[in-house]
Amino acid sequence: MDKEALVLTLRLATVTTLVLMLLALPLAGWLALGRSRLRYVIEALVALPIVLPPTVLGFYLLVGLGPLTAIGRAIVRLLGHPLAFTFSGLVVGSFLYSLPFAVQPVVAGLRSIDPRYLEAAQTLGASPSRVFRAIALPLAKSSILAAAVLTFMHTVGEFGVVLMLGGGIPGRTQTLSIALFDQVQNFDYAAANRTALWLLLASTVALLFVYGRSLFRRNRDA
Amino acid sequence: MKQLAFIAFILAAFCASSSTAKAQAKPAPKPKTELHVASAADMQPVFEVLAPYFERKTGIHLVINYGASSILSEQMISGAPADIFFSADYVFAERVVSGGMADSTDAIPYAKGTLVLWTRKDSRFNPLHLEALERKDLKSVSIANPDHAPYGRAAVSALQKMKFYENVAPHFVQGESVAQAAQFAQTGNAELALISETIATSPKFKNSGSFVLFPTYVYPEIRQCAVILRSSPQRDNAHKLLNYILSDEVQGHLASLGLRPIK
The missing domain is CATH 3.40.190.10 (Periplasmic binding protein-like II)
Structure with a gap:
């Protein structure tokens, strides 16, 4: 059960991170470099999952997108099953839950780029999308990497949404954090210890990577 | 300046909503005693019906925490501050007894599920x-x-x-x-x-x-058992609740609530 949960958790985190980064890069670019007034609204919406309890997300996904609403029925027609209790449902939940962790570091990275680089490229005739791809993204590389690592680990650490939406199916929706919860409830502290240690180690390594990288880079630059 | 106006707007909205809530709330007299109950989730509809009767009869207000029996028994053993625990079976109630946390030598059956x-x-x-x-x-x-x-x-x-x-x-x-x-x-x-x-x-x-x-x-009989916590400061009140559930008055009505009487 442990191994199944581990594989599932890694799969969920990988898929979520890939999908999220695909959306986060253009979105962060628009937020950091765009001129639209709408940016503040979108930026606030993106930050919502940080302050909202995961149970709010879980509730909306389960009931709001459940088969009792029109949107939910459309989903059932489209997928053949409701979002709840499926891997794709967990991906949707994780996508929303980890959205700010993918977008915010990239926005911060892009905003810290010296605007003169971007202006120079523009003056030399590069299109905005080319400026973004050829100049901005490479300069924000380390922020993008940090965003990906944080998104991945934040998804690994997800609990509330999965608890409400998952239905605890081994191999399909029972992630490590849920397995740990079940082991504690079963008084199986030995197994819980192993699971908790896994999560602790993985998170520590990931954070060391994120913070260590920036430290080494600073040393190298100095 | 715009930001200030925005914050003021949010605050005003909050104040307005809380003042209407206050106006709606009745000035209920504060009940004298509160009994903390940990109860199996299947008992929620049952206590929703019985708790008001019990409160009217004894003046004891029930504060009830619902969950899966195993989760609650685990909390009891770890010292969660409840006065009485209604399990949905014998095993999890007995676990609290064997953990030395109960004021009885055995779990007390109160209904069949x-x-x-x-x-x-x-x-x-x-x-x-x-x-x-x-x-x-x-x-x-x-x-x-x-x-x-x-x-x-x-x-x-x-x-x-x-x-x-x-x-x-x-x-x-x-x-x-x-x-x-x-x-x-x-x-x-x-x-x-x-x-x-x-x-x-x-x-x-x-x-x-x-x-x-x-x-x-x-399926094996679902013999729902209760345990009064030895550490409870209100064991008398907890016994009152258990005796109420075991009384002929309540046991006779259990069928309409989806349970069968224990006697």
């Missing part, structure tokens, strides 16, 4: 029949986690005894408690649910769905 199959009114399984569990086109059947919740364990053994298990098991979705299993089906996310009769007969579930009973011989 019944397992039912529930589905929504608009489901394709109506008119509902236990044979629905034989169908090959099942999609999702919710049960309570069999490790945590007595009704989940009863569900698994009933399905095994009736030879439905092989057919149903691939479609299991598990709730942490019988209440979550029921909620999965009530929100339409799961098609069928194996839950307690207490929940199935509660007004919300009665209005939105229908249920059929499992024959009692296909």
Whole structure:
């Protein structure tokens, strides 16, 4: 059960991170470099999952997108099953839950780029999308990497949404954090210890990577 | 400046909503004593009916925390501050006794539970029949986690005894408690649910769905037991509650609440 949960958790985190980064890069670019007034609204919406309890997300996904609403029925027609209790449902939940962790570091990275680089490229005739791809993204590389690592680990650490939406199916929706919860409830502290240690180690390594990288880079630059 | 105006607007909205809430709230006299109850999730509809009667009779207000019996027993053993624990079976109540936390030498049975199959009114399984569990086109059947919740364990053994298990098991979705299993089906996310009769007969579930009973011989008796915590500062009041539940008055009404009397 442990191994199944581990594989599932890694799969969920990988898929979520890939999908999220695909959306986060253009979105962060628009937020950091765009001129639209709408940016503040979108930026606030993106930050919502940080302050909202995961149970709010879980509730909306389960009931709001459940088969009792029109949107939910459309989903059932489209997928053949409701979002709840499926891997794709967990991906949707994780996508929303980890959205700010993918977008915010990239926005911060892009905003810290010296605007003169971007202006120079523009003056030399590069299109905005080319400026973004050829100049901005490479300069924000380390922020993008940090965003990906944080998104991945934040998804690994997800609990509330999965608890409400998952239905605890081994191999399909029972992630490590849920397995740990079940082991504690079963008084199986030995197994819980192993699971908790896994999560602790993985998170520590990931954070060391994120913070260590920036430290080494600073040393190298100095 | 704009930001200030925005913050002022939010604050004003908050004040307005809280003042209307205050105006609506009745100036209720504060009850004298509060008894902290940890109760199995299947008892929620039961206490919703009984708690007001008990409070009127004794002046004791019940503060109830619902959950899966295993989760609650774990909390009791770890020293959670409850006065009395209503389990949905004997095992988890007994665990608290053997943990040396009870004021009795044994768990005290207070009711017998019944397992039912529930589905929504608009489901394709109506008119509902236990044979629905034989169908090959099942999609999702919710049960309570069999490790945590007595009704989940009863569900698994009933399905095994009736030879439905092989057919149903691939479609299991598990709730942490019988209440979550029921909620999965009530929100339409799961098609069928194996839950307690207490929940199935509660007004919300009665209005939105229908249920059929499992024959009692296909699962081990769900003997719901209670334990009064030795550490409780109000053991007298806890005994009052337990005696109330065990009184002929309440035991005679249990059938209408989805339980069977213990005597």
